[in-house]
Amino acid sequence: MGRKGLFSHWKANGPPSWVYRISILWRLPFVAIVLFMGAMAALVGTPIITGMAAGAFLIGIGLNLVFWVLFLPFSPARAADAAAALRDCFRLFCTALFMIPAVAAPFPGWVLLLFGALPDASFASAPELTTLLVLWGLCGFYYGTMGLVREWRWGLPQLQNIRNLPTAKAASAALGLVELRGTARAIDKNPTLYFKREFLVDEKLDVFAESLHPFELEDASGRVRVDPSGVPFTVYFPFITLFTSLLGRRPFFAVLRRRIKHGWWPNREFFLCDGDPVYVLGTVEIERDSKTGQESRVVRPPREARHHESVVESLMRPFRFRTRRAWQDVFVIADTEEADASKLLARGFRWRVFWSLFWTIGSTGLFTVL
């Protein structure tokens, strides 16, 4: 396929997923290193290194924008709307100018806090550099503070909901947020409700994942349907949630402790099958069958969460205080007891609070140049 054919193919179908992965994975470490070098150069006082770091930073910003400009017009919804695509590019440019320094801010900040600046540091003779470093610190401070606000408004209430809600019976669960415990039962003939497989094949990570299928939760009182379709799930690992938090995500968690490991990480399989014990925290709604008119209760994620998020919305998440989803919404599926799920979620919460504090306090180190 020639270059023209490749671009036409991407325009019709979107770029392949490995391109997206590369576009995300190389940026943050590269730019963090560049900014760290720049900070050390500014502190130590060698203009050449400072200049090289600044140049590399600008190249990094430019490459980011090239990726985004290439991809955005290819998303089918935006293909016909060039003005919206340009507007998205501008918003992303502003976000990149803010987010990249914000992510790198604590590294030089902690160096300054712990060891202090050298006597002949560059910023001592350049007030503009002092202003830049303080602005840099403010970016990181805001970024870390947003992380703390997210955990206070979302992470802590999520844990409180799990601990404070009493367990309802499937047959008599009231409308609204409920906690249920029972056995998962498949609705159709397929006994596999969820399956995810991660294997290293020829030194490349191969991931296969199915969506979480609707199922029935059965306990001693009866059954109720659980329908998690329409929202993306993350298989929960306490440390991994740190990275989702850095990107401003508030994912819905599938806490699956029953997994099969094949040798070393990351070769493993996660699954939820018919007959597995299950714990669900979700919202009970009334659903009316359009043909028979019969009403039944179904447990779902919150209504506002069931919408598709565009690439631009997802990249701007870390800096948005107002969100489309309510802060209090929660939906958890676990194949463990409530106490085990609560302990795991609490561990992730503590990780995220710790690293948000790392970002916030570290960034204040850049204020010591004043």
Next chain:
Amino acid sequence: MSAIVLVVLIGGVIAAAGFVSLGVGVYNGLVQVRNNVEKAFQNIDVLLKQRHDELPKLIDTCRAYMKHEREVLEALTRLREHYEKSDSIDEKIGLENEINKKLSTITGRWEDYPELKASQNFLQIQGRVSELETKIADRREFFNDSVNIYNIQIERFPDMLLAKVLAYQRHAFLAVPQEDTRDVVMQFG
């Protein structure tokens, strides 16, 4: 102001914000468990009121046959009236537990009155009450679970500090009716 002082000041502000947010989190948790108890009671109160609406008919039917249980039937009538006038959850729980005890006494003595058991009217009312009892049983368990979580929360550190200031008191549990705890008599052969 030196930079170190500025950083220490910012650190102090972050620590103070942390304490305030911890306090707000504790307060919100207490409010949540209190409202959960109230919500759970409102959900069961709906069914209890339906059962109490059946009680006058049941009492009138039983009064015609169970002449020796007059005192228990009158106590049941008084308790029901008192329940309808009551506003507080704890008072209602206490009254409901008493109503359950009296009802258990009455149902335990039905066997002694074969004319009563043969009455169609009685059988209809008893059927409706039994149906409500099954629904009440599920919600009673849910309510008691809510009360258990609430009672633990207000006695656990550091929530107990704020709970004492806000005068949060323990809630009573809804007792299980005595006939549900009675041993089942097995008959073989």
